[in-house]
Amino acid sequence: NAGVTQTPKFQVLKTGQSMTLQCAQDMNHNSMYWYRQDPGMGLRLIYYSASEGTTDKGEVPNGYNVSRLNKREFSLRLESAAPSQTSVYFCASSDNGGGEQYFGPGTRLTVT
Amino acid sequence: AQSVTQLDSHVSVSEGTPVLLRCNYSSSYSPSLFWYVQHPNKGLQLLLKYTSAATLVKGINGFEAEFKKSETSFHLTKPSAHMSDAAEYFCVVSFSGTYKYIFGTGTRLKVLA
Numbered sequence: 001n002a003g004v005t006q007t008p009k010f011q012v013l014k015t016g017q018s019m020t021l022q023c024a025q026d027m028n029h030n031s032m033y034w035y036r037q038d039p040g041m042g043l044r045l046i047y048y049s050a051s052e053g054t055t056d057k058g059e060v061p062n063g064y065n066v067s068r069l070n071k072r073e074f075s076l077r078l079e080s081a082a083p084s085q086t087s088v089y090f091c092a093s094s095d096n097g098g099g100e101q102y103f104g105p106g107t108r109l110t111v112t
Numbered sequence: 113a114q115s116v117t118q119l120d121s122h123v124s125v126s127e128g129t130p131v132l133l134r135c136n137y138s139s140s141y142s143p144s145l146f147w148y149v150q151h152p153n154k155g156l157q158l159l160l161k162y163t164s165a166a167t168l169v170k171g172i173n174g175f176e177a178e179f180k181k182s183e184t185s186f187h188l189t190k191p192s193a194h195m196s197d198a199a200e201y202f203c204v205v206s207f208s209g210t211y212k213y214i215f216g217t218g219t220r221l222k223v224l225a
Contacts, residue, residue, distance in 0.1 A: 042215035042216060045212070050211055
């Protein structure tokens with residue numbers, strides 16, 4: 001039982017490049033989330049998916065897109081990376097809205 | 113508006129002494145409350161949760177927290193700190209049926225030998 005997995009663990013991009021961060025969970029959870037973590041700011045929600053087939057914007061969605069590919073997988077895409085998107089990105093899942101979340105190990109992204 | 117305040121950004125304790133990490137929340141509704149721990153370069157791990165059952169909640173690794181509605185607090189305690197407890201701790205508020213989780217800005221716990 002791997003829980004929540006994320007790939008890649010580290011990535012360096014040049015400004016303007018694109019990439020997709022992958023997330024998968026094996027707990028049969030309905031809801032999945034993407035957060036970014038910046039020093040001194042806690043975690044901020046980028047997008048979430050309440051259930052398979054739905055996605056909604058969070059607090060800081062600009063510059064990102066998401067896809068809920070199936071119940072297990074939720075990807076985050078940066079179409080044109082900017083230095084302001086340098087951050088650590090965490091994927092999480094929960095069985096339902098408001099319940100405990102389970103987090104992946106994170107992706108450390110640097111945009112130069 | 114709902115909010116979470118972690119009152120200390122840094123806490124230092126000696127190994128074997130008690131730990132107290134403070135969290136206050138503001139909410140018009142009955143919240144669920146969580147504490148998470150994050151070790152360096154790792155994801156967040158759930159320590160414990162309060163979801164309107166017992167007000168004293170026991171978690172993993174000897175941690176516990178008490179929900180005090182009158183004080184709108186959910187402080188995290190441990191009787192005796194261990195070196196392995198050195199990490200960052202996050203207090204989180206959520207509401208049943210919603211997808212909004214409010215994270216505190218974190219408390220970094222340092223344990224001195």
